[in-house]
Structures are given as structure tokens and as C-alpha cells.
Amino acid sequence: MKIASIGSGNMGGTLGSVWAAHGHQVMFGSRDPQSDKLRSLLQAAGMNAQAGTVQDAIAFGEVILLAVLPTEVERVLEEAGDLNNKILINCTNRYDGKSADMEVLRLAQNARVVRAFNTLPWEVLANPQFGSSNATSFMSGDDSEAKDVVAQLSRDIGLDPVDVGGSANMEKIEAAMGTLWGILSPKYGRDYSMRILRRETDK
DSSP, X not given: OEEEEEOOSHHHHHHHHHHHHTTOEEEEEOXXXXXXXXHHHHHHHOTTEEEEOHHHHHHHOSEEEEOOOXXXXXXXXXXXXXXXXXXXXXXOOOXXXXXXXXXXXXHSBTOEEEEESTTSOHHHHHOOEETTEEOEEEEEOSOHHHHHHHHHHHHHTTOEEEEOOSHHHHHHHHHHHHHHHHHHXXXXXXXXXXXXXXXXXXX
16 A cells, blocks of 8 residues: 655654555655655665655555644645545644644545554554554544554554544543553553453354
8 A cells, every 4th residue: 555654753754664664655755855864764664665745745645644743733734735535544642632633634625534543652653562462553533444444554563453433532542541651651661552352242
């Protein structure tokens, strides 16, 4: 699959690199695609990765990962314009008590938005395996087909995707994860995660 990563920092750089390592074609979109930082990232990501402008990446990608600072969301999505029914994965986070989900849903023009990967630190995205178990990645959205695509992209890099429904439920998950982070990160640092255990039943 062709994936555009709008953002090349810890989140975008890590997700783009692991997708490239698992055979997906990735383009990192940046205001400065020739920067030393991008050159180093491409060297580490391997032959399936390339860099371009934000517009280049959006034109390239079948799926778009939005992984920018919260202060950049409005500018980037206004620059992106009409997203032509493409899947937009929103993994941005705000730290002011407001919902990054609602902002992206409001600003992303004609996108099929799925909220995902935002509850995990980049260290876990880089290596989601903990012994015999792998980390759960929560996702939300109103487009079931788009969520199916994101679920497969999660599995491709070793994550366990769990669909929590719509935006309101994801806000509750984020609040709960934030509380856990405050309790557990002083003990375990950033490289810990959660696995949701469930029994498979016949429908």
C-alpha cells in the first residue's frame, strides 16, 4: 500500500519506517524534504521510503498518516485541501484538554478519518512485542471499511487493533490512558503498553 506520512518526527518517522520495513511504499511529507533530518530518516527506513513536499505525499498516498504537532494541524490540513475520500489516520495529540479528533474531523476535507496509534508511545510502535504478547492499538471512526484498512496496517507492524467505536468512546479511552500514564510511567518509563484480552465467541 502507498502511505503518506505527514510528519517525520518520533511518531510519523517511526510508523513510516516500520511500514516501509514491512513492504509498504511510504512517502514522508515535509516542508523541507531535502533536510539532513529527512536524509537520515530515509537511510534508516530503507528502499521503500522516499520524501517529498506535503502536497507530493498527499498525492502519492492511498492512506495518509497525520503525525504533526497540534499547533501544525490547521495549517497542514488547509494546505492539503480536498483529500478526495482518502483514509486519513489521525495520530495527533493535544495536551490542553481539547479533542484532537474533533479538530481534524472539522478541518479534513472529504477524508475518511480514523483515529489510531495516538495512545501508544513511539517506542512501542517501533517494537510492539512484549514476550509472547503484542501491544493493543485502539482505533475509532465512523467508516467501517476505513477502519478495516487501518486495522490491517496495525497488524502488519505487529500491533493488536481494537475498534472502540466512535469519537466519544476514544475520548474516554484517551482519558483513561492518560490516568494510567501518570501512574505507570514513573515506574516503567515510556516502553510499556497494554494488551486487551478477550474471548472469541460465535456471532
